[in-house]
Amino acid sequence: MLDFTGRVAIVTGAGHGLGRRYALDLARRGARVIANDIDAAEGVVAEIAAAGGVAVAESTSVATPEGGQAIVDRAMAEFGRLDVLVNNAGIARTNEFAGIVYDDVLASLRVHLLGAFHLLLPAWRVFRDQGGGRVVNTTSAVGVFGQRRSSVYAAGKMGIVGLTRVLALEGEPDDIRVNAIAPVAQSRMAGDVYGRLDPKLDPAYVSAVVLALAHHSSTVTGEVVSAGGGRVSRLLLAATEGIFEPELNDDVAAARLNEVCADERVVAVPGCAMDEIDLIRASFPELADFRMAPR
Template identity: 65%
Template structure:
């Protein structure tokens, strides 16, 4: 199959000085993108940019924080000043503070939200303006299986990462007529943040295998938008947010609901995959025969 190139594209990678972000930035540079490498660690950002340049690519380093709106504006402005446009935005910057919920303080909450969820907003808002004006672009956000499926000692992190899923879904719908694709990655890779979480699996979790999926999502020819893709160790898979057919009674009572709940959550085989909230609401409409010809309008 032909190699995917990013010739002429400008890519912004946050948290690009270490781990996954560095893998993304390096591969983008190798494939012809001009890369802005953002990282709070100035030396790491400069080192990653030098590696790209030494390999024949073009890159600049930038050290603003994604945790505040001014930082997000500065990062995107630096890319536009250096290269004239922004075609790819990879929101990768992250921070981890695993704690039992009883030990969580509001400083933990504010830090995680400001980096993971608000940090995505801080970059997307200015990038969206440029992508809209130039006729399109690609955004890859970073979610996590921790947010989608849960994990002890990760309430704050999970909250932020699930918020990224909702943001991704909505922006994909709004971005489609503008030529802007928005997806999210749920990465599994050896990293400083993961530490020894993966045990004996860790050596098989090369960040390059996640970078392969991120670049596929970011490429101008990718037809996918609004998806959350799990990636790690060479495996990639679609993560679904779905609903079962459930239980229906037109005069549902508290007692009926209590009796039905165990079977409703027991893993029915009939699974629906709504494309948006109105699609899920339409499953209620389908329970009423008199509304058979009146599907919920998608928004």
């Protein structure tokens, strides 16, 4: 069992479902936990205390910069350090795109995407000063692959992927590892989506992966990891072989675009944007000695 003794973890959305499980499991393994939830933090803290763990309830909303700062400040005031940030808080706003109202857009993004920023901005300063930290953001297969009635949610969750990738690159020199979990589990938000599969989707399976990513021994960074029902996989953003046309124009593009978009021959899994751009450079033999450099 992974040991988190002496470590301090913030878990947002910790009152129910997956967040509750993360908080309980981290505390069970020795972490001191800031359990954040706007309406149910006290309950999970009581459970942790009853099991002999240490946790503090924090009910500030993640939807504002002030809220994020307050949650990080609470960790520092109570325990003097911060080692793990699990950005788990979420809300459900599903509708066909034609039925969306702008208030739902703002509400969803303020929690899912901006909420991550609100915690990460103050936590990042702490991690850099301490010389390390672990971040587990929450994305979704809905963001990566799409799903009807989920445009707002998907936009926020794909934003989390981009944020995770960039922060992993920037945090590596300071031993700040940043990953995203794409969970599949029983939860209030999921409701009856999974049907007969639901009994197989114990949150414990997802929590096991979150704890592995959050542990100080983990060197994994910049990844999107799908977890559910005991299955764990890497979700990829990849580049296909595509085509190269030195005299490309709109007629050629129109004629070959279906071919390009049907191509499943993966030739690279870029580690950053410049890796993908380097595939263009590689089409020019005269630039063989000019590999694009990450920056």
